[in-house]
Amino acid sequence: xxxxxxxxxxxxxxxxxxxxxxxxxxxxxxxxxxxxxxxxxxxxxxxxxxxxxxxxxxxxxxxxxxxxxxxxxxxxxxxxxxxxxxxxxxxxxxxxxxxxxxxxxxxxxxxxxxxxxxxxxxxxxxxxxxxxxxxxxxxxxxxxxxxxxxxxxxxxxxxxxxxxxxxxxxxxxxxxxxxxxxxxxxxxxxxxxxxxxxxxxxxxxxxxxxxxxxxxxxxxxxxxxxxxxxxxxxxxxxxxxxxxxxxxxxxxxxxxxxxxxxxxxxxxxxxxxxxxxxxxxxxxxxxxxxxxxxxxxxxxxxxxxxxxxxxxxxxxxxxxxxxxxxxxxxxxxxxxxxxxxxxx
Ligand code: HEC
Ligand SMILES: [Cu+2]
Numbered sequence: 001x002x003x004x005x006x007x008x009x010x011x012x013x014x015x016x017x018x019x020x021x022x023x024x025x026x027x028x029x030x031x032x033x034x035x036x037x038x039x040x041x042x043x044x045x046x047x048x049x050x051x052x053x054x055x056x057x058x059x060x061x062x063x064x065x066x067x068x069x070x071x072x073x074x075x076x077x078x079x080x081x082x083x084x085x086x087x088x089x090x091x092x093x094x095x096x097x098x099x100x101x102x103x104x105x106x107x108x109x110x111x112x113x114x115x116x117x118x119x120x121x122x123x124x125x126x127x128x129x130x131x132x133x134x135x136x137x138x139x140x141x142x143x144x145x146x147x148x149x150x151x152x153x154x155x156x157x158x159x160x161x162x163x164x165x166x167x168x169x170x171x172x173x174x175x176x177x178x179x180x181x182x183x184x185x186x187x188x189x190x191x192x193x194x195x196x197x198x199x200x201x202x203x204x205x206x207x208x209x210x211x212x213x214x215x216x217x218x219x220x221x222x223x224x225x226x227x228x229x230x231x232x233x234x235x236x237x238x239x240x241x242x243x244x245x246x247x248x249x250x251x252x253x254x255x256x257x258x259x260x261x262x263x264x265x266x267x268x269x270x271x272x273x274x275x276x277x278x279x280x281x282x283x284x285x286x287x288x289x290x291x292x293x294x295x296x297x298x299x300x301x302x303x304x305x306x307x308x309x310x311x312x313x314x315x316x317x318x319x320x321x322x323x324x325x326x327x328x329x330x331x332x333x334x335x336x337x338x339x340x341x342x343x344x
Pocket of ligand 1: 140263296318340
């Protein structure tokens with residue numbers, strides 16, 4: 001009876017195992033897939049991966065097939081007698097040894113050369129001609145993006161034009177972070193006191209998810225960002241909108257006016273910049289926060305409800321968040337939210 005029981009048990013393992021294996025396929029299509037190739041860097045990295053993978057398979061088969069044959073098929077018969085195993089091919093192995101030393105060396109070189117070439121190609125010391133320069137600065141736990149060309153600073157949502165190279169200066173103000181938007185390729189660390197570089201050219205308009213990839217403290221997993229690749233026209237319009245002065249709450253809406261007054265009188269001004277209102281730089285620039293799709297390291301959709309919850313208690317949404325709960329009353333908070341959401 002025992003073998004039957006074992007078989008039944010084993011077959012029960014098949015569905016969960018199949019699920020596990022299929023779950024591995026989900027990232028092929030998900031928003032953080034390295035198999036979606038929307039930039040030159042992503043494509044080149046994929047081709048290199050495919051090249052090394054093919055060699056890996058060939059090497060695995062070259063090693064495993066003779067090993068399995070030796071272990072299970074070609075084992076000498078017991079009757080051979082003592083000393084039989086030691087005979088070997090003495091005298092004729094020199095060429096064989098040379099071949100199995102030189103061939104792997106050549107294969108390794110053929111992988112190393114393109115790996116090193118690509119590594120340097122996508123982190124040049126100087127920006128490629130015509131590239132858009134962006135300083136990407138990691139903070140616990142959000143991203144600051146500066147465009148020197150446009151005198152612009154934004155947070156967590158980076159806009160870049162399709163078809164134009166972007167050149168990142170990657171920096172950190174506190175601890176090690178990692179900058180990675182997988183579908184656009186090119187992952188690189190941001191290191192305090194050191195500037196790393198990365199360049200790629202996005203192919204086409206789209207919305208891309210990014211993540212911090214180096215464990216950087218309590219809310220590491222909440223340190224996300226978005227890259228919006230726009231058409232050149234849409235990008236130019238976005239730059240214009242960001243450069244314009246934000247609505248400052250002086251309109252006819254009394255709620256927004258009241259919210260502007262709350263902001264100006266609260267400690268918010270010490271940490272946040274709103275152009276024409278305050279010059280704080282500890283936290284994200286809020287000049288056009290109403291035009292953002294997400295909040296707080298791209299972990300929440302930008303809705304009045306989420307903004308209210310965030311201001312009420314940042315730590316509850318993002319453990320360790322470097323913004324204090326300021327104990328504003330509900331009316332003040334609701335006015336403040338109306339004001340911030342009006343800043344387009
Ligand atoms: C001690 C500094 C500090 C003070 C005071 C402060 N903040 Fe912040 N704020 C931050 C930091 C840091 C972040 C980024 C947090 C994160 O995402 O990890 C932030 C994030 C935000 C965000 C999300 C921004 C984005 O781009 O997603 C909003 C909105 C915001 N703060 C509004 C306010 C308001 C309104 C006040 C006043 C009631 C205020 N903050 C007071 C430091 C501060
Ligand atoms: Cu980080």
